[in-house]
Amino acid sequence: MRKLHVDILNYSDDFFSFRNWNLTTASKKVERFISAARKSGWILKVFIDAVIESDEALKKWRKRREKELSKCMKNMPQGTSTLIGDLFRIHGVEVAYSVDKDNDDTMAFHACTDGADVLSRDMDFFRYLGATYKVYKSFYINKQGQLILQKHPGLPPGGQGRVPISRPIQTPPRTCNVNPLFALPGFYLYRRGVPSPLVSTLGNPHVMARPLREALYSRKGIRDFVVEEFPVWDSVDNKPCWENTKVYPNDKLDYLLDSPRRALLGVYKCKDWPPRKPKQVSRPDFDKHLFAMKCVVFEICSHASGECLANLMLRF
Numbered sequence: 001m002r003k004l005h006v007d008i009l010n011y012s013d014d015f016f017s018f019r020n021w022n023l024t025t026a027s028k029k030v031e032r033f034i035s036a037a038r039k040s041g042w043i044l045k046v047f048i049d050a051v052i053e054s055d056e057a058l059k060k061w062r063k064r065r066e067k068e069l070s071k072c073m074k075n076m077p078q079g080t081s082t083l084i085g086d087l088f089r090i091h092g093v094e095v096a097y098s099v100d101k102d103n104d105d106t107m108a109f110h111a112c113t114d115g116a117d118v119l120s121r122d123m124d125f126f127r128y129l130g131a132t133y134k135v136y137k138s139f140y141i142n143k144q145g146q147l148i149l150q151k152h153p154g155l156p157p158g159g160q161g162r163v164p165i166s167r168p169i170q171t172p173p174r175t176c177n178v179n180p181l182f183a184l185p186g187f188y189l190y191r192r193g194v195p196s197p198l199v200s201t202l203g204n205p206h207v208m209a210r211p212l213r214e215a216l217y218s219r220k221g222i223r224d225f226v227v228e229e230f231p232v233w234d235s236v237d238n239k240p241c242w243e244n245t246k247v248y249p250n251d252k253l254d255y256l257l258d259s260p261r262r263a264l265l266g267v268y269k270c271k272d273w274p275p276r277k278p279k280q281v282s283r284p285d286f287d288k289h290l291f292a293m294k295c296v297v298f299e300i301c302s303h304a305s306g307e308c309l310a311n312l313m314l315r316f
Contacts, residue, residue: 001043003116004149005107005133008046008084010121012076015084019284021077021291023313030087036147045116047107048081050097050180052191065193065231066240069200072285078195078205078292079299079309082179086310089177096175106173108133113172119149128310143300147245182220182303190247191229195292197285200233200240202278205289205296207232207243209267211253212300218249219257257304260312264297 014033015026037044052058068074073187077083085095092168111118111133118125119136126135137152181190190213192206207230217226225246234241256263264273277286295313302309 001041002257003114004042004044004136005111005114005116005118006046007045007103007107007118007120007122008088009048010082011119012080012084015087016077016080018075020119021288023083023310026083027087027090027310027314030084031091032141033147034088034093036092036141036145039145040147042147045094045096045110045114045220046085047096047098047103047175048085048179049103050099050176052080061193062231062242068194068197068241069231069233072197072200074194074197074288074292077288078293079295081308082181082302083295083313085134085179086308090308090310095177097177098177099174099176099180101173107174109173110175110302123154125152178308181299182216188222188224189227189229194231195296196289198281199231199290201281202289204232204243205228205268205293206230208293209248209296209300210245210247212256212263212267214247214250215253215257216300216304217247218251219254222249224248232290257301260298260301261316263301264294264316267297268293 015029016297019024034044052061077235081097085097089095096106096110101109104120104122104127107118107120108125108128108131110116112131115132117134117136119135119139125131125133135152135154136149138150139152140148142148195200195205206228210228213226213228225248227244228247229242229244232243233239253263253266255268261273265271274290277283281289294316295309298312298316299309301307302312
């Protein structure tokens, strides 16, 4: 059996449809991908970025979120990083979230150390001198149910390696097997993006769920404030802006953390679920917004209970 390390967020669109964020369908696609890989003699390990490392990366990330907000668009579902990791782990695949290094650096190191090849659409894996892995860019599943990998064309003429990988390394890049959103050492910043295409019209669910997060901070034993930062729509200047708020622990809603459905109704002040669609928005966009509302609340409950987010989303 050969080892294949997968830069899985590069392939989110192979599992989630832009039009319909159906988690059951995504789970079946993940299962089919894993089955095809095993049938073809591959042992999979998927890698996912957990942190934004540099100022430049953060600047690019902000611009993408502002574009989504301005254009009322959202292709990938809220919580993709967590959900796709959960789905692979549920089906028995090892998952590694890159914690203290860029995901490319982490993957390159582990691929060399493990004797694995790499599946990624990025050019970054050709920057490293002395790399021992092969890089594949795309895949398909043939009629026999086998995973067929297609080689990455590599760097354009004149491209050069950038960072030599020296082995052994005294301190290997750190990873964890679940999204460490609320578990990173010194956690005092909660920065999230645009969870749905309707944030400019119906508000950002991350903001609405703040009282529930206050209860989570309290349960986690956080004593100081957490800075929360989200994009919201400035209706006066008609443009995106970033809301930056100091949030203190408060156990008032602690009783909801272990009751996801009650938390859903309580946070959004609904008598029943789902709420009615406003007339001014389309059904596909509202379905995405409902998914986002649910995912934002269930993610908080997931971190309180330890149950994986995908299981919560699939069960309710």
